[in-house]
Amino acid sequence: MKKSLYLLLAATLIFSACTKPHHLKKGIWRGVLTTKNGDGIPFNFEIKDTGGHKQMVIFNGTERFKVDSIKQDGDSVFIKMPLFDSEFKLQFADHGLQGKWIKHLGQKDVAMDFNAKPGLDYRFFKHAKEPRIVTGRWSAIFEGDKPDTTVAEFKQSGDNVTGTFLTTTGDYRYLEGTVHGGKLLLSCFDGGHAFLFKADLKGRDTLVNGQFFAGYTSKTAWNAVRNEKAKLPDAYSLTALTPGYKKLDFSFPDVNGKKVSLSDPQFKDKVVIVEIMGSWCPNCMDQTAYLVDYYKKYHSRGVEVLGLAYERTKDFNKSKASLEREIQHFNIPYPLLITGYTNDKKETAASLPAISNFIGFPTTLIIDKSGNVRKIYAGFSGPGTGNYYTEFIAGFEKLTDDLLAEKTHG
Template sequence: MKEADSINDRFDPIADAAEPAEFSGRWSVDFESSDELAIGTFTVDADQIASGTFLTTTGDYRYLAGRVDGPYMRLSTFDGAHAFLFHAEMQDDGSIKGDFWSGNWHHETWTAVRDDNATLPDAFEQTTITNEQALEELVFKDTEGNPTRVLDALDATKAKARVLEIFGTWCPNCADASRELVSLKEKYGDDLGVVGLAFEVTEDFARSSQQVQRHHAHIGSDWEVLIAGISDKAKATETLGFLDRVRSYPTLVFLNSDNEVQAVYSGFSGPATGDAYAAQRDRIEAIIDKMIDE
C-alpha cells in the first residue's frame, strides 16, 4: 500500500478538469449559520495544491489544505478535536459558493466575494466588563480540589501584568492561545502572570482535572488552572458574572498588579492566520508592556 506522503494524497484529482480557477487571495465570507462576516485567505501553488484558513470573530479554522481542480477547491483539516471539510465552486461572476461540513453532524453553505481589504471587528472591543465586583468574589477548585479565590491565584503570581485565560482543553484555538502565552511568559518572565479558568465538556471534576493536567503537559504550561465549569457559553457567562457575555473560547482578560481589568480579548487568531497572528501578538505585547511600565 502506498503511504500518503503529501497533501496530494488528500483528494483525488478531478479528471478532465478545466484550467484551475484563481482562488488565491483574501475573501469576505458569509457562512449560512452566522450573522457576522468571516474572512477566507487561500494560496494555491503551481501544482494546484491549496492551503488557507477562515478567520472569524471567535477564532480561526486553523490549517486547511487540499487542492484546486478547474472551478473547484477542496480543503480539509483534522486537529484531534474537529474534522472540517470545505468545498468551493468559482462562479462566472468571480464569487464563490461552497459547502462546509464539520464531522458527520453539521453542514451549511457559504458564499464569498474577493475583498483584499476585508477586516473583522476589533477583538478588544467585543466583550465588556459589567460587574468587576463579581470577579472579586469568584472561587473555583484547583486541579487538586482545593477551593481557590481567582484573585488570590492572580496575586500569587506577584506579576505586574496578569492574564486570566478563559479556555477549554477541548478547544484547538485555546491550545494556540496557550502556546502563545507560554511564549510570552518566556519573554517577560516573572513580570507576566497567567491563571487559567477551564470550562470543560462535562461537569465531572476528576475528568476535567485530568484533562487540564494533560493540556499542561502537551502545551508546556505551568500556571495555575482552576476548574470553572461546563463549556456552554450561556452557563459560563452566568458563572463568571463579570463579563457581558462569553463570546468565544478563548477569552483573555488582562489585569494590572492591582487586579484591575485593562482589556478583554475575545477569540484568538492562531499561527495559520499569518499576518493577523503577528498583528495580534504586537497588540497583546503592547498591553503587557504598558502594564509592566506603570
Template sequence: MESTDNTIKTGPWRVALRTQGQEIPFIMEAVEEEGKTMLYLVNGGERILLNDLQPQGDSLKIGLHIFDADLIARVNGDTMQGRFVKNDSPTPYSIPFTAVHGQQHRFAADPAPALYDFGGKWEVVFSDTAGNRYDAIGMFEQQDNHVTGTFLTETGDYRYLEGQAAGDQLKLSTFDGNHTYLFTASPTGDSTLQGKFYSGMSGYETWTARRNPNAELASADTLTYLKPSYETLSFTFPNLQGEQVSLSDQKYQGKVVLVQLLGSWCPNCMDETQFLAPYYEKNKDRGLEIIGLGFERSPEFEKAAARLAKMKDRLDVGYDLLVAGTSDKEAAARALPALNHVMSFPTTIFIGRDGKVRKIHTGFSGPGTGQYYEGWVAEFNKTMEELLAEK
C-alpha cells in the same frame, strides 16, 4: 494474505474519513524515532504529533494529542481501516475511515488543471440550516492546483486548511484530532463564490464569498467587556489537585495577570496556549502570572481535571490551570458575572498590577492565519510591555 499485526509502515498515509456522504481526507505520516512508531497529522504547514499508540484487541488505538478522541485502526500491510471516535461530544460518535500507505494526494491524484484563481482575501458569510448567519474572512494561497488557507471569524479561525483547485472547483479539508472539516466551493461570477461546509457527523452550512482585499471583522478587543460598575474580576475555582484558588490570593497581588478562558477540547485554545506557555516561562520573573480557567466537556471534577492535566503535560504549561466549569458559554458567563457574556473559547483578560481589567480579547487568530497571527503577537507584546512596565 497480509498479516494484521497492526505494524504501521513508515511514510505517508492518505486517510479518508467518510461522513454525510462525503470523503474528508488528510495526510498522516509515520516515522520511527528511537525504536518507536510516531505519527503526525499533516495539514498545510502544521504537523501534530501523535505518540500514544496502544494495542486494543485486534486493533490499534491512536490517541489524538490532547483531545478526548482516538483513531481505532486495524492495519493490514499497506491499508488500514477503522473509526475516528470522539468521546467528549454531548453525544459521543464515531466516523469510519480507510487509509492507504504511500499516497500523498489529499483529493484527486491527478486533478484537472485549475481554471479559477481562488487565491486572495474573501468577504464570507456562513449560514446554517436554521438560518443563522455569521461573517468570516477567507484567506487562500494557490499554486497551480495546490491551495492552502483558512477562515477567520469573530470567535476564532478554522486553522490550517489544505486542498486543491481542479477545474473551477475548490476543496479544502483539515483534521486536527478534534475537528473534521470539509469546505467546497465553485465560482458564481468573476469575484464571487458559493460553497458548502461539512463538519463532523452532522454539521452542515452554506457559505458565500466576495473577493475583497479590504474585508475586516469587528475588533476582537470590543466584543467582550465588563458590565457597568465593574472594574475588576473575582473568582475562586479548584486547581487540578482540588485546592481552591482565588484571583485575590497573595500570589497574584501586585502582578500583571492574564486570565485565559480555555478548554482542552478547543484547537484554538491549543494554539493560544502554545504561545502563552513559553511566553510565561520567559517573563514570569518580571511580575507576570497566567491563570487558565478550564471549561471542560465533563461536569465531573475528576474527568475535567484529568483532561486539563493531559493538556498541561503535552503543551508544557507552567502556569496555573483551574477547573472552572463546563464548556457551555452561558455557564461560563454565569461563572464570571462581571463579563457581559462569553462568546468564544479562548477569551483572554488582561489585568494590570492594580487589579483592574485593562483589556479583553475575544477568540484567537492562530498561526494558520499568517499576517493576522503576526499582528496579534505584535499587539500582545505591546500591551504586555506596557502593563509589565507599570509600578
C-alpha cells in the same frame, strides 16, 4: 509416522504464511473520514519510527501534529490523540487500515468511519483539473451568521491551496486542499475537529454553493466574494465588563484541588492574563501554545497567567484527566483551574458576572497591577492565520509592556 509429521509441518507452514503478522508501513498515508451523508474528509499523515516506537505525524498546511500513542495488537491498531480526548480503533484490511475515529464528548461518544492507504501523498485528487486562482482575501458569509463576521485568506501554488477562515470567535486553523477546475476543496483534521469546505468558483471573484461539513453530522451553507479590504471587527471591542465592575472575582480549584483566586498573594502587584478556555477547543490550544512562550518571556518581569477551564463535563476527575494531558503536551508552567461549569456559553457567562457579552472560547482578560480588568480579547487568531497572528502578538506584547511600566495605585 513420518508422513503424519510432514503433513503437520506443512500445515503449520501454510497456517503461518496465512497469518503473517501485519506491520504499520512507514511513509506517507492518505486517510479519509466519512460524514453521515457520505462525504469524505481527507488528510495526509506520515508513519515514522522514533526511538523504537511508531509515531504518526498529521499534515495540515504547515502544521505537523505528532501522535505518539500507537499500539498494535495482532491485526488491530489503536491510536490515542494527545489532545481533545479522541482515538482511532482500526484493523488492517484491504492493504491499509479501516475502522472508527471516536470522539469522547463527556456524556457521549461520536464515531466516524475511517479508512487509510499507505503510499498516497495527494489529499483530494492525484491530478487536479485546470485549477483556477483563489489566492487572496475574501468576505465569507455562513448560513445563520451576520455579514462581516468571517474573512477567508487563501494562498495557492499550482492546484494546492492553504489558508483559513477567520471569525470573531477564532479561526478554522490550518486548512489545506486544492482547486479542481472551478471547485475549491479544503480539509483539516487535528484530532479534535474534522472539517471539509467545498464551493464552486463563479467567475473570478465569487464562491457559490459552498458547503461546510464539521464532524459526522454538521453541514452549513456558505458563500464568499473576493474582497482584499475585508476585515473583522476589533477583537478588543466585542466583549466588555458589566457596568459597575472593574475587577474579576472567582475561586476555582487547580488540577490538584487547591483553590486559586486573584486575591492570592502571588497575583498582588502583577499583570495577570486570564484565559477562558477548554481542552476540547483547538483555538484554545493554539493560544495555550503561545501563552507558554509568553509566560517564559514575561513571568520574571511581573506577569502571571491563569487558565479557566470550561470542560464538556462537570465531573472533576474527567476534567482533570483532560487538562493533565494538555499540561503534559504543552509543558504548561502556570495553573489551569477547573471551574466546574461546562462549555455552554450561558454557563460561562453565569459563572463570571463581571463579563458582558461573552461570545466564545477562548476569551482573554488582561488585568493590570492594581487588579483592574483593562482589556478583553475575544477569540484568537492562531498561527494558521499568518499575518493576523503576528499582528496579534505585537499588539498583545506592547500592551503587556505598557501595563508593566505603570505604577500601582493605592
